[in-house]
Amino acid sequence: MAQLATFHLQQLNARVEHVSDGQAAIEKALQQTYDLILMDTDMPVVDGFEAMTILRNKGYGAPIAAFCS
Numbered sequence: 001m002a003q004l005a006t007f008h009l010q011q012l013n014a015r016v017e018h019v020s021d022g023q024a025a026i027e028k029a030l031q032q033t034y035d036l037i038l039m040d041t042d043m044p045v046v047d048g049f050e051a052m053t054i055l056r057n058k059g060y061g062a063p064i065a066a067f068c069s
Contacts, residue, residue: 041067
């Protein structure tokens with residue numbers, strides 16, 4: 001699903017950064033603010049719900065959309 005979303009977003013000239021697990025998503029998001037984070041709820045290491053909770057608790061305020069795969 002990530003490859004498909006990446007492909008379509010890049011066709012719209014969006015800049016896309018992909019990570020393979022929730023911990024990496026947290027680390028990236030705390031380094032910079034993104035216009036939107038698409039979060040899979042079933043990621044390894046830290047699942048999407050936990051990653052989203054951690055980001056919110058650390059003050060990350062940009063939009064996060066969570067999806068079940």
